[in-house]
Amino acid sequence: MNTGYASFVSRDAQSLQVERLANEAMEKASKSEPVRIEPGEYETILEPYAVSELLSFLGTLGFHALAVQEGRSFLCDQFGKRIVDPRITIYDDGLNPDGLQVPFDFEESQNKRSPFSMRSGR
């Protein structure tokens, strides 16, 4: 059984393109038949929805100062170390026009582009 998924998020409901969204989900469901594979390590290509979900969990679990201060972030004691592939850059930017902009965060900090230490690649 093939399945497909598509999603749209915006501050402007009128920018929704119904046909485009439906086509996206249908095209994925129309790909070749899924095959069963054994558990193991595989080179994997994640679609943007999957990356978004992944980043959301990383944000909840570790990408904030309180979690680091309280010693429960996976980033504790990792500053300055390379913990991801050097081709990966992760940053927080509350003013990025491609995202859902918010001018400040709950700690009253003015939002601006802030790279995480994972970026350094050293």
Next chain:
Amino acid sequence: MCREERNLILRVVVGKRIAVVTTNDFRTSSLKDLLHKAIPLAKAQLPKEDFVSLPGPRSVPDVRTFSSSIRGLTPGTKVTLIRELGLLAHERGFQTSGASLTGQVEVAIVNSLGSRLTNPIPMCFSISLSTTE
């Protein structure tokens, strides 16, 4: 389904010791009780050595976060949108399910150093479709 809620998050700072408490009871007596509980709680915390200070007054970028096109979306309108999506897929032999969500959150932040920030009703609209062939 529609849900409306209000929450207050109070952060008390005593030197470098910090406590965070929350409530959804906005009665004055309840808020006073909350404060009286938070102060000794803060004093009992281990100091956060990285903490410098709460921020003082400042300006923030003027970001447009309000959309009248979202405020005008009724539950019926959203159902119609999902049906429209589903029909397009159904015509090509797919089974579908969909969901739509709209939300608005108004954030106000005030601190004892004079910072007062309000965010003018950020709104967000999302819609998703799953298809099965």
